Amino acid sequence: MHTIFRLEQVSLNVRLNVNSKESLAGYSILKDISFEVPTGARVAIVGATGAGKTFLLRLLNRLSTPTSGKIYFDNQDYSQVPVQKLRSEVVLVPQESRLLGMTVKDALSYPLVLRGLPKTEITQRVSQWVELLQIPDDWLGRTEVQLSVGQRQLVCIARALVIQPKVLLLDEPTSNLDVGTTQRLLQTFKKLVDTTVLIVNHQLDIASSCDNVIHLSQGRLISNQRACDINWELLKASIIQAEAEDDFI
Numbered sequence: 116m117h118t119i120f121r122l123e124q125v126s127l128n129v130r131l132n133v134n135s136k137e138s139l140a141g142y143s144i145l146k147d148i149s150f151e152v153p154t155g156a157r158v159a160i161v162g163a164t165g166a167g168k169t170f171l172l173r174l175l176n177r178l179s180t181p182t183s184g185k186i187y188f189d190n191q192d193y194s195q196v197p198v199q200k201l202r203s204e205v206v207l208v209p210q211e212s213r214l215l216g217m218t219v220k221d222a223l224s225y226p227l228v229l230r231g232l233p234k235t236e237i238t239q240r241v242s243q244w245v246e247l248l249q250i251p252d253d254w255l256g257r258t259e260v261q262l263s264v265g266q267r268q269l270v271c272i273a274r275a276l277v278i279q280p281k282v283l284l285l286d287e288p289t290s291n292l293d294v295g296t297t298q299r300l301l302q303t304f305k306k307l308v309d310t311t312v313l314i315v316n317h318q319l320d321i322a323s324s325c326d327n328v329i330h331l332s333q334g335r336l337i338s339n340q341r342a343c344d345i346n347w348e349l350l351k352a353s354i355i356q357a358e359a360e361d362d363f364i
């Protein structure tokens with residue numbers, strides 16, 4: 116099995132107050148995390164609010180740097196891979212993505228323009244994804260203020276998909292999408308043969324459509340299992356319990 120990411124005992128501390136000398140050790144966000152992501156897999160990352168899911172995606176995209184431990188991307192120590200190269204192959208779609216004032220059509224073309232693709236190929240690729248995700252033609256000339264939150268979310272995912280990255284990191288990609296669009300998106304992910312997809316999601320039915328499920332709780336890895344081996348009732352109960360404990364704290 117080829118692995119696209121391998122994490123070995125990765126921990127991440129962040130300083131709550133960057134100016135404070137006392138808090139140099141920082142606040143522990145992720146603790147001693149080890150797992151492997153098979154190339155081409157769809158991996159869900161689940162866990163209670165504040166479990167560290169978003170920070171895990173940030174680590175993989177190198178928006179955050181591990182405090183200790185090692186991360187390997189495509190069998191290479193990822194700290195040795197130039198950040199620009201890594202981010203062109205490992206694309207993160209955060210919860211609050213923006214179109215930066217561009218029209219939908221320009222936003223979808225822009226990453227390909229940056230990569231120097233010929234105009235004809237850009238047009239062809241954008242049309243292909245617009246069609247696959249059933250983005251209506253009348254959105255193409257709109258800017259983000261003329262789109263609903265869910266419509267913008269879909270366009271931001273399409274903008275990442277046109278790049279055909281090696282790894283797609285999606286933070287709550289379906290939080291504002293209707294059931295039909297969510298299903299279409301999940302079907303599309305299944306068809307991506309060369310792209311590994313990691314999805315942070317609160318909805319376990321989305322996790323159940325993935326190949327593997329990583330469960331985090333309070334910054335620790337609780338399990339990394341194949342979806343077909345999971346007892347979903349138990350997983351749900353465990354997440355609910357972690358949320359209740361957090362509320363109590």
Ligand SMILES: Nc1ncnc2c1ncn2[C@@H]1O[C@H](COP(=O)(O)OP(=O)(O)OP(=O)(O)O)[C@@H](O)[C@H]1O
Pocket residue numbers: 129130131142144162163164165166167168169170171
């Ligand atoms: N800028 C920050 N500085 C310090 N701690 C932070 C910062 N942002 C978030 N945290 C803390 O880091 C922990 C992990 O946050 P993270 O956003 O990764 O959680 P999450 O699992 O994605 O949660 P959610 O499901 O609510 O999005 C939380 O306890 C949070 O309070």
